[in-house]
Amino acid sequence: MDNQFFTRSQKVQNIIKGFNLTRSLFVSSILTGNAYTGKKSLIRYLFPTITFADGRDQKNIEQLLENQNELVIFNFEKLSNVENLDFSNKRIIAISNYISNERTIDSLFAFIYHMPSLRERPEDVVALTEHFNREIKSKLMIEGDFTIDLEALDISAETHSLRRSLYREAFIYSCSDQDIKSILHRYLYEHMEGDSDYKTYLPLYEKPLIEAGLEKFGSQLKLSEMLGINRNTLRKKIHELGIN
Numbered sequence: 281m282d283n284q285f286f287t288r289s290q291k292v293q294n295i296i297k298g299f300n301l302t303r304s305l306f307v308s309s310i311l312t313g314n315a316y317t318g319k320k321s322l323i324r325y326l327f328p329t330i331t332f333a334d335g336r337d338q339k340n341i342e343q344l345l346e347n348q349n350e351l352v353i354f355n356f357e358k359l360s361n362v363e364n365l366d367f368s369n370k371r372i373i374a375i376s377n378y379i380s381n382e383r384t385i386d387s388l389f390a391f392i393y394h395m396p397s398l399r400e401r402p403e404d405v406v407a408l409t410e411h412f413n414r415e416i417k418s419k420l421m422i423e424g425d426f427t428i429d430l431e432a433l434d435i436s437a438e439t440h441s442l443r444r445s446l447y448r449e450a451f452i453y454s455c456s457d458q459d460i461k462s463i464l465h466r467y468l469y470e471h472m473e474g475d476s477d478y479k480t481y482l483p484l485y486e487k488p489l490i491e492a493g494l495e496k497f498g499s500q501l502k503l504s505e506m507l508g509i510n511r512n513t514l515r516k517k518i519h520e521l522g523i524n
Contacts, residue, residue, distance in 0.1 A: 285318065285325035286411045288403040295393045299326050306349065308367045308388060310356065310374040313395030316438035319375045320354050327352060327373065335359040398435040398442065405435060405442065412443050416450045426453035487521045
């Protein structure tokens with residue numbers, strides 16, 4: 281499978297340009313940034329033939345440095361005794377979630393790049409959403425387009441949480457009545473344990489019903505008519521359930 285990297289961010293394009301300009305040089309570079317911002321994917325896209333090694337395996341890294349002139353070290357922050365590593369006449373590309381010792385990093389690397397977070401790359405959120413949606417539709421065998429609640433998109437953990445939130449949205453979209461019943465059945469079976477369970481779990485049905493109805497029909501009067509209940513009863517339910 282071909283390596284792919286999706287970006288529309290000028291900041292990321294500048295990082296790509298920097299790596300491409302030094303592609304033929306035996307100099308060392310480090311790419312830092314939050315976890316799940318696409319650092320490893322970017323380097324694999326740019327340098328698909330270079331050996332990748334995990335910084336959590338110190339012994340393996342030391343052996344590879346003795347025998348290879350080119351190496352990508354991910355989880356670089358996990359290495360110990362970094363100041364003793366010899367990168368002379370080698371092309372070493374390090375990938376790190378953070379920099380713990382700036383002086384050591386400056387002495388080891390000729391170029392230091394920082395991968396911006398998705399909050400700094402809104403255009404990439406759009407690009408990645410489109411990419412993940414194609415992946416999701418294929419894996420979940422969803423035909424046609426499904427509506428995405430943009431407020432439900434979670435980028436707190438970068439691409440990791442973005443993908444997860446999109447899968448959740450796709451599942452919600454594709455749920456059948458039987459799926460919903462099965463989810464409720466399993467949840468209630470695992471959590472029911474007291475005499476007041478009816479009162480405790482009734483909001484699982486009532487709150488989304490009323491919230492969706494208010495959003496869809498726009499008024500309490502119209503919703504009370506659609507639900508076939510007294511308007512005062514509906515108003516009381518709205519207050520009890522804490523619906524704004």
